[in-house]
Amino acid sequence: MDTVIVTGGRGASGRWVVDRLREDYEVVVVDRDHPGFGAEPVENVDFRAADLTDRGAVRELVASIDPDAVVHWGAIPALGRHPEGDVFENNAIAAYNVLTAAGEAGARIVQASSDGAYGFFFAEETPLPEELPITENHPRRPEDGYGLSKVAAEEVAAGVARRHGVQVASIRPSWIQEPGEYPCRDPGYTGDLGAGAGNFWSYIDARDVAEMVHTALTTEFAPEGGHEAFNCVAADNALGDPLETLIERHYGALPSGPGVEGDGTAYSLKKAGELLGWVPEHSWTEAADEDVPRPELVRD
Template identity: 25%
Template sequence: MRIVIIGGSGHVGTYLVPRLVRAGHEVVNVSRGQHSPYSPDAAWKEVLQIAADRTAEEASGQFGKKILGLKPDVVIDMISFELDSTKQLAEALKGEICHFISCGTIWVHGPGVEVPITENQPRRPFGNYGIQKAQIEQYLLDFARRSRFPATVLHPGHIVGPGWNPLNPAGHFNPKVFADLATGAEVALPNIGMETVHHVHADDVAQAFEKAIENWGASVGESFHVVSPSAVTLRGYAESVASWFGKKANLSFLPWEKWRLTVTEQEVQATWDHIAHSPNCSIEKAKRLLGYQPKYSSLESIKESVTWLFEHKVINVPSE
């Protein structure tokens, strides 16, 4: 099939594009042309690259027409963050494509009640990102039911892989936390460190997109969580990272109002978003209907990423 990926040069696209090429598909990558894949792969030589400024072309009402003009069988939208953006594209593609797959987020749920959270639990999103993604999901699945638009929505967790900073055990993205754990320096965690985060390796997310295409009848009109088999607690995460370096985690715990004074405002916002959600999501639906089988556990995917950070001197550990 001819598969057009919007935003295919990012974290997931780095793995998804080569997967699709090797599966025999004709792949077109639509992006701003400002980013190379995180990992090189010869398959990219077979990909047609189309430069586009989505924001500008949506403002002129041309983006959907541009994608349709590429004559896709399948469209994968990795980078729609607003409902109006998705609506414009879906309306342009209605009746013209075989499959439309949108990348969502597990933050569509907001705080969970029963865990692991399943896809059919009532949504209680908060924050602009989660609210917009929940609206996109609702629109696409309603559009699928009302108009037979062949939509599928996949909801990844905290995407991780070699080449970028993973969400760390303190719930933010400052890589110094990993250096401190590696050297036995004290790391303060909010509350008692029992909030959860749910990572997923970018290649496992790519696997889920490929499985959704392969299992069209089971995936159309549905949404699926795409995460590792299990979430991790902040405390367990920190202890595991320290153990990779032969250390015992030197942890302290502070009530939220005191902990937030120890980090930057940017880190406060990131951590609050993550611990307020504390995602812990089930993948049973994706396993049953799509045959999704993640290769990596949360800690395995994080370890690969952290190893890359140390090897490429993004994190420096002082010599003892």
């Protein structure tokens, strides 16, 4: 069984990634904190502790494990809890350290980017996209430290792919929801059109994120080495109304491009479908009320 390192695997979305990958890999979860030597991991999971901003520690750890694949999921996930400069520095430096070490090991790589890389959500005045639906080729113009850190991480990924001839996928999830806990369906969100306008009311189920990670690791979309970014969103929007109607109501105009039919998502899923064969399976219409426990990575 191949070995995969997953950084940030004890986090809210990371544990869904680990739970999916442990079906086919020996997973080594690397986080800042260790669950303790008294904790018994679930099958095919082990733990290491490391500061991902410590280049020497990351390089030594990756070299000692010699993984077949690396999933870099460890980051400060948004603005608001840390100084903005700290968010940028932590995320950009950690990405450089982990991806460089993974490239040196010849590992296949998947990393967590974000739709924040486009620069819509945290902009002082949210701009309309240049096209609808938004493809992965849309310009990335973030103004904030979080979005800028994701652009930096994607550029590092491209450089690592060129230098080491490895395959790297940067996954751009929108707002990740866990089954049964869908804040995108809370009354304060659905009752305020502006609450979700910054990412055009997009979202994604954590299980679909985990499946895209797995698919990106097991699909040869760049067999000679290369970097590709993939939108990772649900097929519908979180309000369930026609998307173009929502955009026109909030912004007073519509972008150019082919447009989006019905209650679809603003982000194009075509590339993920063509290169990975991935399509999202979950919608808020069922998942918001599903009773699915969050994966546990240690035994009771």
